[in-house]
Amino acid sequence: MNAKLSLLLLFSALFGLWACDKNDDPATEGNYTSGVFVINEGPFGGTGSITWHQPETGETVQDVFGKANSGAVLGEFVQSMTLHNGKGYIVVNGANKVYVVDIVTFKFIDTIGGLALPRFFLPLDDDFGLVSQWGADGLTGSVAKVDLKTLQIVQTIPTGKGPEKMIRQANGLILIPNSGGFGVDSTVSVLNFGITEELDRLVVPGKNPSTAAIPFFVNNPLGPFTFVHCRGSFLDTNPAGWVGTVATIGGISHALPPYGEDLTVSPNGLHLYVSAAGKIYRLNESGLSPWLDQPAYGLGCAPESGNLYCADAKDFNSAGEVVIYSPEGKRLGAFPVGVAPGEIVFIP
Numbered sequence: 413m414n415a416k417l418s419l420l421l422l423f424s425a426l427f428g429l430w431a432c433d434k435n436d437d438p439a440t441e442g443n444y445t446s447g448v449f450v451i452n453e454g455p456f457g458g459t460g461s462i463t464w465h466q467p468e469t470g471e472t473v474q475d476v477f478g479k480a481n482s483g484a485v486l487g488e489f490v491q492s493m494t495l496h497n498g499k500g501y502i503v504v505n506g507a508n509k510v511y512v513v514d515i516v517t518f519k520f521i522d523t524i525g526g527l528a529l530p531r532f533f534l535p536l537d538d539d540f541g542l543v544s545q546w547g548a549d550g551l552t553g554s555v556a557k558v559d560l561k562t563l564q565i566v567q568t569i570p571t572g573k574g575p576e577k578m579i580r581q582a583n584g585l586i587l588i589p590n591s592g593g594f595g596v597d598s599t600v601s602v603l604n605f606g607i608t609e610e611l612d613r614l615v616v617p618g619k620n621p622s623t624a625a626i627p628f629f630v631n632n633p634l635g636p637f638t639f640v641h642c643r644g645s646f647l648d649t650n651p652a653g654w655v656g657t658v659a660t661i662g663g664i665s666h667a668l669p670p671y672g673e674d675l676t677v678s679p680n681g682l683h684l685y686v687s688a689a690g691k692i693y694r695l696n697e698s699g700l701s702p703w704l705d706q707p708a709y710g711l712g713c714a715p716e717s718g719n720l721y722c723a724d725a726k727d728f729n730s731a732g733e734v735v736i737y738s739p740e741g742k743r744l745g746a747f748p749v750g751v752a753p754g755e756i757v758f759i760p
Contacts, residue, residue, distance in 0.1 A: 442476055442516070443517075444476065449462055449759070450465065451755035452490060452751055453753075454752060455752065460487065460750070461474065462475070462490065463476070463750055465749075467719075470747070480519050487504045487506050490502065491530070492533065494532070495757060498516070500512070508527045511523055515759075522563055529545055530544070530545045531544045539560055540558065540566075542558070544577070550574070555575060555607075557569070569608075571610060572588075573591070579624045584605040585611070596620060598616055598620070602614060616640055617654055617656065617665055618644065619644055619648070619652075622674075623640070623641045625638070625684060627677045627678075637664070638658045639675065641675035642654040643672055643673070668686065671689075674710050675711070679714075679718050684696070685713070691707075704741060706722050708724060709723050709724065710722075710723035712755075715758055721756045722735045723753035725751075725752045
């Protein structure tokens with residue numbers, strides 16, 4: 413979910429990181445035990461950041477990593493963050509690294525290196541995790557299996573071009589939309605839980621699938637499917653988006669405007685929300701329809717309230733904001749974030 417990648421990715425500004433010390437003055441530490449994080453990719457040639465917001469009080473803290481680590485920066489294009497076992501795994505594709513932090517204090521712990529344009533992290537269990545990566549050329553996609561004790565890569569599995577956010581199905585299979593990277597792809601890679609090889613590469617009707625989600629539609633006799641959102645290709649004369657199921661029979665398929673950015677599911681599993689062409693579309697058992705006039709570079713649904721968080725990146729060069737809507741579509745408020753906000757992560 414990043415339309416801004418370029419060959420400038422290697423010029424990341426990470427000079428302050430090695431000054432981090434886990435024993436710094438406790439007064440500078442945060443206490444991020446609840447609320448929501450917003451991952452800000454940052455501008456070209458600059459650094460991304462992470463914003464924390466507490467919906468109950470309205471408190472918002474910008475650049476929580478820098479505040480916790482003596483002003484250190486994460487670098488160019490902070491792509492995503494995943495919370496697991498008291499740690500945050502922050503993927504910075506311009507730095508070709510994953511930064512590991514203490515999730516309560518946000519103090520720097522260590523890094524996972526040896527990656528090539530990494531995108532997303534998925535924990536498998538207490539011992540291993542996966543990192544999707546585009547490859548140095550942006551076309552040679554793969555998934556790196558990482559030992560979480562040593563933070564070393566122990567295996568690399570080829571995928572399609574531009575693998576993105578991984579999703580684990582109830583049957584243990586892991587699906588990975590292949591977004592095309594710097595090219596074009598129309599496939600979803602399937603990995604087994606043991607992660608020894610790519611089991612299959614499923615073809616979808618749209619181009620450049622970028623996100624996936626698993627809802628449950630009550631009137632669907634075939635049960636829950638994995639849904640995939642395709643952005644479309646810039647190389648096409650008449651580009652088109654698409655959202656539908658990864659299924660061989662009984663599939664659901666809908667056309668969308670091109671260049672949509674994200675897909676998320678409501679906590680009850682009855683609604684999918686898709687951003688495209690400056691609007692939020694809602695997909696449920698009644699079909700697909702426009703729902704809100706709201707741009708969103710990233711989407712997230714609060715697990716308890718079901719409120720929809722829409723990350724509006726505006727011009728991608730100035731501060732963005734996150735706008736919050738109720739499940740009924742009422743605007744509840746907004747809070748400021750950094751440049752190019754994308755991923756939204758709720759603290760469990």
